[in-house]
Amino acid sequence: MIYYVEDDDNIRGLTLYALRQQGIEAEGFSCDSEFKAAVARRVPDAVLLDIMLPDTDGLEIMRRLRASTETATVPIMMLTAKDTELDKVVALDGGADDYLTKPFSLMELTSRCRALLRRGGMSRQVSDLLSAGGIVLSPSCRTCSVDGKDVKLTLREFDLLEYxxxxxxxxxxxxxxxxxxxxWDxxxxxxxxxxxxxxLRQKLGERSSSIETVRGVGYRFAAQDA
Structure with a gap:
């Protein structure tokens, strides 16, 4: 999934259409607040960012993504009208993986997006696994094991445990x-x-205590010793 933050409806719509026509799953947002809510629901495989946005500067959004452990390795491409050499250097030094100036070729864009997704995939292969207290989760493969034994989880059970x-x-x-x-819906x-x-606790068996109930509040993950 690629997230694209662009306040120009025409550019955003055309770009999303081109990506989807090439079989690339993509979702667009007109401002940072919408984008932030989407990332909280699902971390994307890559992000396309405009620099000049109505609520938050694209460079600031990139810095925030790089500072978070959840999104630090997500590939980012800047799509912007700012085309000076200094603009590109600032963006690339700030953490961008690629930089494309407007107006851009949709064919070139889709090609670069595929490269971003490949780069993100290689990153996930290195650091994908979540492991604690005998529970091992692979978000990219959607697999779960408890003390070395495979456990079948439903879509929501998996997403809940991952979160x-x-x-x-x-x-x-x-x-x-x-x-x-x-x-939200x-x-x-x-x-x-x-x-x-x-x-979920039933399926985790002896590791069920890893999901603790905090009375009057909710839940937390506190893995027991292996």
């Missing part, structure tokens, strides 16, 4: 988990989280 394991020790309310794992109640935690 908790990425932030061990952090306590999340049921409402926060609903927003981050199920999405989910109309179910917080009881949904309790049900999924219960079934």
């Amino acid at each position: 908790l394991m990425k932030k061990p020790g952090v306590v999340f309310t049921r409402e926060a988990l609903l927003r981050s794992v199920w999405g 989910f109309d179910g109640g917080s009881r949904t989280v309790d049900v999924h935690v219960q079934t």
Whole structure:
């Protein structure tokens, strides 16, 4: 999945159309607030950023992504009208993987996007696994094992466990988990989280205590010793 942040509706729409026509999954956002909410729900495989945005400078968004452990290795391409050598140097030195100036060729863009996705894939192969207390999760392969034995999880069970394991020790309310794992448009109640935690614990067996209930608040991942 590629996320594209661009406030010009025409450019954003045309670019997304071109990427999707080439079989590349892509989603667009007109401002940083929309983009930030999307990243909280799902970390993209690559990001395309305009520099001049209405609410937050694209370079600042890039710095924020690079500072977060969740998005530090996500490939980033700047798509911008700023075309001086200094602009490119600042962006590349600041953490951008690629830089393309407007107007750009859609054919060249899709080619560079494929390269970004390949680069991101190689990065995930190195650092993809989440491992704690006998539980091993591979987000890219969507596999889970407990003490060396494969465990079959549903889509939501996997996403819930992944989200908790990425932030061990952090306590999340049921409402926060609903927003981050199920999405803003989910109309179910917080009881949904309790049900999924219960079934997830059953599948984790002796490692079920890794998902702790914080009374009156919600849940956190606190892996037990192996």
